[in-house]
Amino acid sequence: MTIGASFVNDNPCRPRHFKPPPCAPVVPAGPAWKALEACRTRLFFTSVLFACVFAAVALRVVEIVLLAGGTAQSHMPRFRIPLPPTPARADIVDYNGRLLATTLDSPSVYANPKQILDPADATRKLLKAFPNLNADEVYIKLTSGKSFVYIKRRLTPREQYEVNQLGVPGVQFQHEERRVYPDGALTAHVVGYTGIDNAGFAGIERGLDDTLTNRRDPLQLSLDLRIQYVLREELQRVIDDFTAKGAAGLIMDVNTGEVLSMVSLPDFDPNHPGASDPEHPGISLADRMFNRNTLGVYELGSIFKIFTVAMALDYGTSTLASTYDASHGINIGRFTIGDYHGKHRVLSVPEILMYSSNIGAAKMAMAAGGQRQREFLARLGLLKTPKIEVSEIGAPHFPGKWREVNVMTIAFGHGISVSPLSFASAAAALVNGGVLRPATLVKLPPGYAPPGQQVISPKTSEQMRKLMRLVVEHGTGTMAAAPGYVVGGKTGTADKVSGRHYAEKKLLSSFVGVFPINDPKYLVLTMVDEPHPNKQSHGYATAGWTVAPATSRIVQRIAPLLGVQPVDESSPEIQKALMVESLQGRRVENY
Amino acid sequence: MIRLGTLFWLVLVSATGFAMFGVKYQVQALEDELARTRRATMAEEHEIRVLDAEWAYLTRPETLDTMNRRFVSLAPISTKQLHVTVADIPMRPAPPPPLPILAPVETAMAAAEPTPAPNALPETAEGAPTHTLSQPAPVQGTSEPPSTRSALRAMPALLEKPAAAQLAKVVPAKAVARPSPSRRAKSLDDLIAQIMTNR
Numbered sequence: 001m002t003i004g005a006s007f008v009n010d011n012p013c014r015p016r017h018f019k020p021p022p023c024a025p026v027v028p029a030g031p032a033w034k035a036l037e038a039c040r041t042r043l044f045f046t047s048v049l050f051a052c053v054f055a056a057v058a059l060r061v062v063e064i065v066l067l068a069g070g071t072a073q074s075h076m077p078r079f080r081i082p083l084p085p086t087p088a089r090a091d092i093v094d095y096n097g098r099l100l101a102t103t104l105d106s107p108s109v110y111a112n113p114k115q116i117l118d119p120a121d122a123t124r125k126l127l128k129a130f131p132n133l134n135a136d137e138v139y140i141k142l143t144s145g146k147s148f149v150y151i152k153r154r155l156t157p158r159e160q161y162e163v164n165q166l167g168v169p170g171v172q173f174q175h176e177e178r179r180v181y182p183d184g185a186l187t188a189h190v191v192g193y194t195g196i197d198n199a200g201f202a203g204i205e206r207g208l209d210d211t212l213t214n215r216r217d218p219l220q221l222s223l224d225l226r227i228q229y230v231l232r233e234e235l236q237r238v239i240d241d242f243t244a245k246g247a248a249g250l251i252m253d254v255n256t257g258e259v260l261s262m263v264s265l266p267d268f269d270p271n272h273p274g275a276s277d278p279e280h281p282g283i284s285l286a287d288r289m290f291n292r293n294t295l296g297v298y299e300l301g302s303i304f305k306i307f308t309v310a311m312a313l314d315y316g317t318s319t320l321a322s323t324y325d326a327s328h329g330i331n332i333g334r335f336t337i338g339d340y341h342g343k344h345r346v347l348s349v350p351e352i353l354m355y356s357s358n359i360g361a362a363k364m365a366m367a368a369g370g371q372r373q374r375e376f377l378a379r380l381g382l383l384k385t386p387k388i389e390v391s392e393i394g395a396p397h398f399p400g401k402w403r404e405v406n407v408m409t410i411a412f413g414h415g416i417s418v419s420p421l422s423f424a425s426a427a428a429a430l431v432n433g434g435v436l437r438p439a440t441l442v443k444l445p446p447g448y449a450p451p452g453q454q455v456i457s458p459k460t461s462e463q464m465r466k467l468m469r470l471v472v473e474h475g476t477g478t479m480a481a482a483p484g485y486v487v488g489g490k491t492g493t494a495d496k497v498s499g500r501h502y503a504e505k506k507l508l509s510s511f512v513g514v515f516p517i518n519d520p521k522y523l524v525l526t527m528v529d530e531p532h533p534n535k536q537s538h539g540y541a542t543a544g545w546t547v548a549p550a551t552s553r554i555v556q557r558i559a560p561l562l563g564v565q566p567v568d569e570s571s572p573e574i575q576k577a578l579m580v581e582s583l584q585g586r587r588v589e590n591y
Numbered sequence: 592m593i594r595l596g597t598l599f600w601l602v603l604v605s606a607t608g609f610a611m612f613g614v615k616y617q618v619q620a621l622e623d624e625l626a627r628t629r630r631a632t633m634a635e636e637h638e639i640r641v642l643d644a645e646w647a648y649l650t651r652p653e654t655l656d657t658m659n660r661r662f663v664s665l666a667p668i669s670t671k672q673l674h675v676t677v678a679d680i681p682m683r684p685a686p687p688p689p690l691p692i693l694a695p696v697e698t699a700m701a702a703a704e705p706t707p708a709p710n711a712l713p714e715t716a717e718g719a720p721t722h723t724l725s726q727p728a729p730v731q732g733t734s735e736p737p738s739t740r741s742a743l744r745a746m747p748a749l750l751e752k753p754a755a756a757q758l759a760k761v762v763p764a765k766a767v768a769r770p771s772p773s774r775r776a777k778s779l780d781d782l783i784a785q786i787m788t789n790r
Binding site: 098099100102103104105157180182183184186225226228229482483484485556557560565566 | 637640641643644646647648651652653656667668669670673674676
């Protein structure tokens with residue numbers, strides 16, 4: 001320790017201009033040197049202390065990272081608190097809150113082949129989780145050298161769990177969502193379906209796409225799943241019994257316009273919209289996706305006569321006592337208008353509706369005139385495209401020039417095509433006191449009836465109720481009677497247009513029923529496409545034999561669900577309420 | 592040697608330091624907990640969604656219809672069954688006045704044999720036990736403390752043993768000493784309510 005003290009000035013070889021750099025002061029041995037020595041000792045101990053602390057820290061790091069495994073993870077999330085999940089597409093529920101469509105997490109599993117150490121082992125493990133995959137394909141994918149290959153898309157929660165259990169490095173999940181329709185085909189045409197990126201492709205999913213993406217609460221429909229099931233089952237029965245091509249049905253609350261059920265057959269599974277139906281491979285996908293209630297427009301035939309009669313009564317061009325000669329057909333141009341089962345005599349207005357006389361209806365319409373007829377149909381909303389929440393809506397077809405022959409054919413429902421939905425709204429207005437309300441598939445607050453438009457007088461509406469009851473009591477629709485529920489309605493059997501002609505053998509049978517007709521609550525519209533006669537129907541495929549009995553069954557099944565109390569139909573109050581004055585005292589001839 | 596002021600400040604600084612670190616760790620712990628809870632909530636929510644969907648799938652009208660045909664064969668309500676409304680059904684007649692002499696005997700008997708009354712009549716007379724003179728209600732599952740038996744398990748027992756279906760007329764609900772009367776279904780409605788809450 002004496003070096004420092006000696007060498008500063010004692011170097012004889014030191015160049016003259018060189019000055020030694022400033023250095024620690026040279027302390028001669030003495031008390032100062034002692035103090036320095038103490039200082040060094042302290043420094044030494046302090047550094048030992050620090051070294052110990054750092055060693056402790058280092059050991060702790062080694063322990064956390066290498067030895068303690070998973071516990072280190074619990075310290076990780078400190079820096080990223082997960083936010084509440086982004087709102088998924090809103091659920092769709094039915095009138096009673098039952099789930100119709102929901103969004104579930106459905107991750108896809110993908111692999112990064114660059115990170116996979118042992119492709120053969122990974123393939124074996126993955127096949128344990130997905131026995132349906134092809135082993136060769138998976139192996140090729142895993143050895144492809146890319147950095148992203150899908151193993152399987154849209155896993156179920158169970159599959160996800162199993163892949164997690166495998167613990168193959170390089171296999172990861174990609175977050176994806178998937179729309180699930182628990183009821184499948186039952187509500188397919190109403191609810192619709194979504195594409196792979198969850199954008200609405202059809203039905204409510206498309207019609208209310210914006211609403212569904214922007215809200216969190218479920219969207220509640222006016223559709224009642226139980227009633228939907230009954231309607232679908234009964235329509236399927238009609239199709240099976242009469243080997244028909246298709247069928248459609250609609251149940252509506254006549255006082256609010258809420259659609260309780262809407263079925264179009266054949267249908268499809270919205271969970272797999274592109275898949276073919278294993279039971280009916282012959283039916284095309286386009287046919288199954290086609291919503292006959294809203295997109296299809298049809299010449300509905302005789303059920304249109306209720307509009308002819310209502311028009312004549314409302315304009316006052318006919319009364320219930322008016323009579324028209326239906327003994328001979330009408331020849332106009334190359335057409336002859338005749339009756340299907342003609343009475344060949346003079347018929348009163350109630351009889352024209354009861355026996356569904358084409359001649360009588362044509363004459364009534366002619367008496368009112370084409371101007372009034374067109375105006376009346378426009379007032380009922382039958383000449384414009386209806387509005388409803390689903391995206392598939394068909395525009396009506398009607399003649400641009402309203403000639404005499406058109407007036408006559410439109411009087412019994414030919415030469416004008418409307419969608420069943422339009423028809424149901426207009427028919428509801430005829431019986432509910434004359435107020436036309438827009439049809440809706442979204443549940444309205446209880447007790448609320450949307451503002452409507454008075455299209456016919458309440459008196460005409462009352463007369464129409466009586467006449468429709470008469471059709472079921474004595475006319476063409478006797479098989480639609482449901483004891484206790486006072487059904488009123490009208491049958492319609494139309495010849496289908498094929499090319500430029502009407503095809504005699506191809507029918508479109510329909511029935512519009514309202515119950516209880518003395519205090520209308522619900523409307524049931526059923527339609528069957530190309531029914532064929534069977535043994536039970538004695539060779540008939542008309543509405544009275546096909547959809548009228550179905551309506552009876554539907555009403556008897558759904559009325560208890562809807563809380564409609566059955567009444568005694570022969571009680572004096574009901575009889576009095578539905579009595580047609582002009583027929584009083586006369587014997588009513590059954591159809 | 593060290594001035595008192597310096598000492599004071601040193602103590603203050605270290606105290607503040609400790610306090611700050613303490614608060615910081617507390618906050619971190621809370622944040623951890625928040626993150627954990629959020630993640631758990633999300634997982635639960637997702638679970639609920641899956642279960643909801645599964646419930647909807649398992650209770651499709653189609654499935655229920657098939658099961659109905661296989662097991663219970665219920666039919667739609669016919670018009671005939673609906674001729675009488677709820678309003679038309681007369682109220683239950685008032686119970687007969689209690690017999691004062693028999694009352695203690697009945698009480699003792701009933702207390703000695705704890706009888707489950709899943710569909711016992713609703714209590715009519717408060718306080719005084721009502722009873723008739725038929726046989727005591729069947730005894731079932733006495734070895735098991737009633738509190739451990741859930742309503743769900745009481746249900747099959749009710750269905751299996753026809754004797755239990757003979758309404759436990761005897762049981763004065765008030766007189767039987769029960770450890771946890773709230774767990775027992777007093778009527779079918781209570782039973783259903785319990786099933787709903789247990790679910």
